[in-house]
Amino acid sequence: MSATPSVVSAAPADPVDILRTLIRCPSVTPAEGGALAYLDAVLSNAGFATHRVTLTGPDTPDVENLYARFGTRGPNLCFAGHTDVVPPGDAAHWRFPPFEGAIHEGVIYGRGAVDMKGGVAAFIAAGLDFAGAHGHDPDHAELPGSISFLLTGDEEGPAINGTEKLLRWLADRDERIDHCVLGEPTSRATLGDMVKIGRRGSLSGTLTVHGRQGHVGYPHLAENPIPGMVKLLAALKAEPLDGGNAHFQASNLEIVSVDVGNPAFNVIPAEARARFNIRFNDLWTPDTLAAEIERRLRAAAGNEVRFTLAFEARSSDSFLTAPGEFVDLVVEAIAAATGRRPELSTTGGTSDARFIKDHCPVVEFGLVGTSMHAVDESTPVGEVAALTRVYAGVIARYFALFGR
Secondary structure (H helix, E strand, O other): OOOOOOOOOOOOOHHHHHHHHHHHOOEEOOOOOOHHHHHHHHHHHHOEEEEEEEEEEEEEEEEEEEEEEEEEOOOOOEEEEOOOOOOOOOOHOOOOOOOOOOEEEEEEOOOOOOOOOHHHHHHHHHHHHHHOOOOOOOOOOOOEEEEEEEEEEEOOOOOOHHHHHHHHHHHHHOOOOOOOEEEOOOOOOOOEEEOOOOOOOEEEEEEEEEEEEOOOOOOHHOHHHHHHHHHHHHHHHOOOOOOOOOOOOOOOEEEEEEEEEOOOOEEEEEEEEEEEEEEEOOOOOHHHHHHHHHHHHHHHHHOOOOOEEOOOOOOEEOOEEEOOOOHHHHHHHHHHHHHOOOOOEEEOOOOOHHHHHHOOOEEEEEOEEEOOOOOEEEHHHHHHHHHHHHHHHHHHHHHHHHHH
């Protein structure tokens, strides 16, 4: 833990400068790359109490995380995100070096510019301005509440030693988060056009159809598992899982791999395996969905196809942050800064919101995500500044509504 007396600055924090510094930290999962060390120094110098927490687990890399808080009283508004990034690929294919943070014609380039160092830079800048405005109050007695930052280096990796465990670490210290904004790149085409108020769940499984290996010239002495696999996969896809509802699109099952591991033309394989993933809405739980998948397979298999089915242990539930005061204030902050009222969405993949929702209401909002994970990942400088204004507006509205 580190905390130093508040340092008041008349000039507002520069989110673009923060972003360029973060991009220059090569924090490819699970490497910290200097990103959290930099933020720790910036925040502690501004009066935040900071905690660098290294979390571990079997068969997974150790991961550094950061929690920082300004204020000691509730309510505690938390901004969450990650500083780890995916690998840049071949740097020669980039217009500018991926860890340079180059600015060209009003656009900043670099790995993590969108996902999600841009969001981190924007909410850090907004938080620094909040702290600067209250820097005359070292005891925090006059604060309407607290703001905090929860940052992980494990979101792009296995997501085991990051946000989920850091939240448990906070709970063990009786540290309460009342509401959270996750700075993932949720905007679809224009900053402010979409905010995530929930996510579908995710369930992955492996289907194995068992046969008996043999020579293709003597099929009566073997049992080919491939026709059975085709039959079972067709049964899984024959009927929609559901039609969706007011807040969630329909659940979808996608077959992502089919393999028999057979390099020979004259051998009937012994087994066939298929892997699938289901993104599901709140009409299902992982247990009810698994039961439906098994029901479909058994009905299709009858007494003709021998199979086993295994589901991955790490599934995630769907969740919804119901529209209300917190969602409304985020929407109003977005509208005030961008002139757009965002669509309330639950689309897309999973995020660390799936862990945060077990502790407090969470809403996701950030930059336009079209270039995330791509070569020449980039974002306009003006949108980083506008996102900072959104987050500052969230802070102001939050304490006007919920502050003590």
